[in-house]
Amino acid sequence: MAKVHVSTTVNGQPQEVLVEPNDSLLDTLRDGLGLTGTKEGCATGDCGACSVTLDGRLVCSCLVLGVEADGKEVGTIEGVADGDGLHVLQQKFLEHAALQCGVCTPGFIVAAKALLEKNPDPDETTIRYWLAGNLCRCTGYDKIVRAVQDAASELATPA
Amino acid sequence: MAEAVDLKAIGTRPVRPDGVEKVTGRANFGADLSLPGMLHAKILRSPHAHARIKSVDLSGALAMDGVVAAISGKDLPGGGDLGVNILAKDKALYHGHAVAAVAARSAYIAEVALDSIKVEYEPLNPVLSIDAAIADGATLVNESMHTNGDTSQPASNIAAITKFERGDVEKGFADADVVVEGEYRVPTAHQGYIEPHACTATINEEGKATVWCCTQGQFDVRSMTAQCLEMAVSDIRVIPSEIGGGFGGKTTIYLEPVAVKLSAISGRPVKMVMSREEVFRATGPTSATLCRTKIGAKNDGTITAASAWLAYEAGAFPGAPVGPGCMSVLAPYDLENFAIEGNDVLVNKPKVAAYRAPGAPQSMHAMECTIDELARKLDMDPLELRLKNCAEEGTVAPYGPQFPAIGLKACLEAAKEHPNYTTPPAEGQGRGVAVGFWFNIGMQSSAEIRIAENGAVTIMEGSPDIGGSRASMCLMAAETLGVPYKTINAHVGDTEATGYCNTTGGSRTTFATGLAVIEACEDIITQCKQRAALTWELDVDQVDWQDGQAVPKPGVNADVKPLSLADIARSAGRTGGPLLGRASLNAQGPGASFSVNWTDVEVDRETGKVDVAAFTAVQDAGRAIHPSYVEGQMQGGAVQGLGWALNEEYIYDANGVMENAGFLDYRVPVTSDMPMIDTQIIEVPNPSHPYGVRGVGETPIVAPLAATSNAVRDALGFRINDLPLSPPRVLEAIDANG
Ligand code: FES
Ligand code: FES
Numbered sequence: 038m039a040k041v042h043v044s045t046t047v048n049g050q051p052q053e054v055l056v057e058p059n060d061s062l063l064d065t066l067r068d069g070l071g072l073t074g075t076k077e078g079c080a081t082g083d084c085g086a087c088s089v090t091l092d093g094r095l096v097c098s099c100l101v102l103g104v105e106a107d108g109k110e111v112g113t114i115e116g117v118a119d120g121d122g123l124h125v126l127q128q129k130f131l132e133h134a135a136l137q138c139g140v141c142t143p144g145f146i147v148a149a150k151a152l153l154e155k156n157p158d159p160d161e162t163t164i165r166y167w168l169a170g171n172l173c174r175c176t177g178y179d180k181i182v183r184a185v186q187d188a189a190s191e192l193a194t195p196a
Numbered sequence: 197m198a199e200a201v202d203l204k205a206i207g208t209r210p211v212r213p214d215g216v217e218k219v220t221g222r223a224n225f226g227a228d229l230s231l232p233g234m235l236h237a238k239i240l241r242s243p244h245a246h247a248r249i250k251s252v253d254l255s256g257a258l259a260m261d262g263v264v265a266a267i268s269g270k271d272l273p274g275g276g277d278l279g280v281n282i283l284a285k286d287k288a289l290y291h292g293h294a295v296a297a298v299a300a301r302s303a304y305i306a307e308v309a310l311d312s313i314k315v316e317y318e319p320l321n322p323v324l325s326i327d328a329a330i331a332d333g334a335t336l337v338n339e340s341m342h343t344n345g346d347t348s349q350p351a352s353n354i355a356a357i358t359k360f361e362r363g364d365v366e367k368g369f370a371d372a373d374v375v376v377e378g379e380y381r382v383p384t385a386h387q388g389y390i391e392p393h394a395c396t397a398t399i400n401e402e403g404k405a406t407v408w409c410c411t412q413g414q415f416d417v418r419s420m421t422a423q424c425l426e427m428a429v430s431d432i433r434v435i436p437s438e439i440g441g442g443f444g445g446k447t448t449i450y451l452e453p454v455a456v457k458l459s460a461i462s463g464r465p466v467k468m469v470m471s472r473e474e475v476f477r478a479t480g481p482t483s484a485t486l487c488r489t490k491i492g493a494k495n496d497g498t499i500t501a502a503s504a505w506l507a508y509e510a511g512a513f514p515g516a517p518v519g520p521g522c523m524s525v526l527a528p529y530d531l532e533n534f535a536i537e538g539n540d541v542l543v544n545k546p547k548v549a550a551y552r553a554p555g556a557p558q559s560m561h562a563m564e565c566t567i568d569e570l571a572r573k574l575d576m577d578p579l580e581l582r583l584k585n586c587a588e589e590g591t592v593a594p595y596g597p598q599f600p601a602i603g604l605k606a607c608l609e610a611a612k613e614h615p616n617y618t619t620p621p622a623e624g625q626g627r628g629v630a631v632g633f634w635f636n637i638g639m640q641s642s643a644e645i646r647i648a649e650n651g652a653v654t655i656m657e658g659s660p661d662i663g664g665s666r667a668s669m670c671l672m673a674a675e676t677l678g679v680p681y682k683t684i685n686a687h688v689g690d691t692e693a694t695g696y697c698n699t700t701g702g703s704r705t706t707f708a709t710g711l712a713v714i715e716a717c718e719d720i721i722t723q724c725k726q727r728a729a730l731t732w733e734l735d736v737d738q739v740d741w742q743d744g745q746a747v748p749k750p751g752v753n754a755d756v757k758p759l760s761l762a763d764i765a766r767s768a769g770r771t772g773g774p775l776l777g778r779a780s781l782n783a784q785g786p787g788a789s790f791s792v793n794w795t796d797v798e799v800d801r802e803t804g805k806v807d808v809a810a811f812t813a814v815q816d817a818g819r820a821i822h823p824s825y826v827e828g829q830m831q832g833g834a835v836q837g838l839g840w841a842l843n844e845e846y847i848y849d850a851n852g853v854m855e856n857a858g859f860l861d862y863r864v865p866v867t868s869d870m871p872m873i874d875t876q877i878i879e880v881p882n883p884s885h886p887y888g889v890r891g892v893g894e895t896p897i898v899a900p901l902a903a904t905s906n907a908v909r910d911a912l913g914f915r916i917n918d919l920p921l922s923p924p925r926v927l928e929a930i931d932a933n934g
Contacts, residue, residue, distance in 0.1 A: 057304065073228040074221015076440070078390040079472040083859035086390055114221035127219040131211045134824035137663030137832060139218035140225055140391045140440025162868075169868040172859060174388045174441050175663060177831035178867045180824070 480549020
């Protein structure tokens with residue numbers, strides 16, 4: 038198979054990459070661009086470890102082809118912290134010990150950020166249903182939900 | 197050892213030292229490494245659950261463009277059962293058993309090339325259940341297996357029988373006013389770590405190999421890989437990546453010898469990453485079990501006798517965790533008469549691996565359900581019944597040793613007072629209670645403490661950090677040295693960078709590696725006192741270490757300013773060279789861990805779905821070093837246990853093919869399935885640890901199985917003995933019970 042040239046934007050930076058036609062966006066990010074913060078837990082859309090945004094929409098990057106990123110904006114965990122420091126969600130995940138092994142964490146943070154951008158004041162049930170596509174086998178979810186709740190209330194408080 | 201008082205660092209909840217790396221995506225996990233010129237390898241797996249392998253022809257694959265190397269079982273000579281499990285030799289022993297491997301320019305090419313390998317199989321009858329395996333005339337999984345190695349008896353699928361007995365069980369049952377019996381089945385469950393197994397290996401012309409992998413124990417990977425390849429351990433360096441969950445499942449190996457061998461043939465680094473389907477089909481789940489339990493008691497609740505007959509599926513090789521199942525089944529109780537028998541049963545399924553308190557959840561599910569039935573018959577509160585019979589300091593455990601201080605009674609009493617217990621379940625909900633136990637282990641650890649010129653502390657140790665253990669190590673070091681937590685960092689060393697350390701498992705890390713860290717800090721303190729004595733021209737006996745500084749002892753007449761760790765480090769070149777503390781040990785007295793859990797559930801009688809409305813876990817941690825991570829263990833274990841109780845199971849077809857090898861159909865709990873998990877940490881210090889630590893990681897998964905069963909029993913008014921309590925099973929039981 039001949040490789041395909043893809044021009045995309047990742048975390049605000051223009052990127053050029055050659056991808057196999059059957060590569061997933063997850064493969065393209067990890068192997069093509071060396072952005073290994075996005076994880077593979079299943080490659081079948083069932084675990085959310087590969088969560089990224091594509092033109093602002095939360096997707097499982099294992100279910101999108103790399104070639105589909107052409108001309109689009111991709112947001113990954115590597116772009117969540119801005120130059121000045123951690124995003125509130127990242128800080129709250131740390132403070133609440135919302136990660137144990139941490140392999141699910143990039144996916145949860147990307148997914149939670151997409152939630153808070155859509156709904157800045159979600160209740161517990163909304164958080165739990167929004168994050169139902171992200172598996173965590175370590176934490177039992179309690180501290181993850183609390184971290185997201187805390188981040189939401191901090192973001193709501195005027196600085 | 198004296199009980200620690202006035203703790204400053206221990207018991208606080210600081211951010212973990214590896215945290216920023218993990219929330220930003222920088223942390224490198226097993227599959228994150230790439231090396232120049234790297235090949236990718238894939239494994240061909242048996243389509244049969246049981247078959248003789250007559251031949252393997254790799255030539256078709258090797259002829260393909262992009263394929264560089266291929267191997268089969270005969271290329272992996274050593275390792276005994278482990279080696280046979282990694283690549284099958286004469287027989288394929290379960291569906292998904294690895295038969296051959298191909299390394300190619302890309303993972304895609306390697307995958308496609310697998311189709312060109314020709315394997316000739318002679319299919320055999322698969323043995324797919326305990327009942328089939330122990331039936332008269334059963335097909336043998338291994339024709340040369342004799343129970344307990346006794347070749348005077350015919351070959352059998354029962355690899356081993358373990359027994360623990362005390363007193364006169366017959367008489368104990370005869371003395372009972374009430375006797376309760378039951379038979380309980382628990383299905384195979386998978387650890388379900390989110391990160392699939394992955395490794396990259398390279399070997400040079402001198403025969404020196406380097407392996408990067410996600411593992412709970414780099415030193416075990418080294419020794420196991422060496423055995424399989426008949427290499428010296430000193431020729432293999434294992435570098436552990438961050439690990440994306442293990443729960444016992446990453447205490448063994450599947451890929452590493454294959455990757456090293458393919459690298460040896462190709463002369464290039466070889467990377468292997470399992471798919472989720474491979475993880476389900478071919479890595480260690482835990483045993484499906486059949487347990488028969490019986491308890492006799494007086495009308496006042498005093499247990500007069502108990503018995504348990506346990507059979508655990510081992511998969512295709514001996515080694516089911518039935519020994520720990522036997523050790524745990526009656527551990528919470530102080531009994532005069534009991535008989536426990538455990539059977540390690542071979543079946544044509546994947547070789548089981550450790551899963552969090554291996555063996556305990558299954559046997560204790562059976563016994564804790566039986567205790568619940570006894571409480572009902574006696575019309576006693578289930579906590580009261582347990583309090584009446586519970587093991588305490590001085591009780592001789594069923595498996596032999598006498599318990600030192602343990603926290604079971606404290607947990608039961610705390611539960612009785614807990615507002616979540618004193619408040620009855622909501623209308624329409626049922627409540628179930630159960631006790632959990634794990635004996636915990638100690639074993640070997642090493643640690644080194646290095647002090648930088650500015651006084652910053654680096655801990656180098658060998659326990660892969662699976663859930664915040666670096667933070668615990670830093671807290672114990674901060675406490676011992678008397679310096680701020682934020683001046684300390686902890687690193688998990690590779691096999692060349694740190695001293696030998698047993699695998700992260702058995703809830704040993706905070707206890708045993710923690711002990712090594714504390715002792716290495718004490719070594720630093722000794723050296724600092726010497727350096728200060730030298731500086732002050734005092735005798736070392738005249739120097740104390742207080743709050744991170746060397747000071748003259750009270751009464752010593754010296755006009756000097758205290759020397760901090762940083763002061764001493766800065767001038768270390770003038771007082772004897774860099775400060776380096778060391779400790780290595782074989783930790784004894786890990787301290788048994790007990791828990792009490794209860795849950796309130798609601799059963800939808802139309803669909804059979806069980807909803808968990810509330811869950812509370814009370815557990816003795818000895819001393820919680822970082823309480824958030826202790827709570828995290830309790831919450832995570834609770835949810836794994838709830839998943840096993842409610843939904844998780846391996847579903848096999850008649851040919852031994854797993855039908856639900858993916859997260860869509862093997863359904864682990866998701867966020868929306870669960871409530872918040874309430875926790876209460878009890879601290880009955882472990883007398884064998886300076887700060888009182890007991891392992892906390894495994895006990896949490898034990899009690900949720902029976903607590904859930906008992907809650908569903910309470911909600912429905914009748915018992916369903918077998919797990920999981922999935923909608924189809926519950927609905928069927930509702931229909932059958934009218
Ligand atoms: S890797 Fe994409 S959902 Fe699991
Ligand atoms: S922290 Fe390990 S899977 Fe979530």
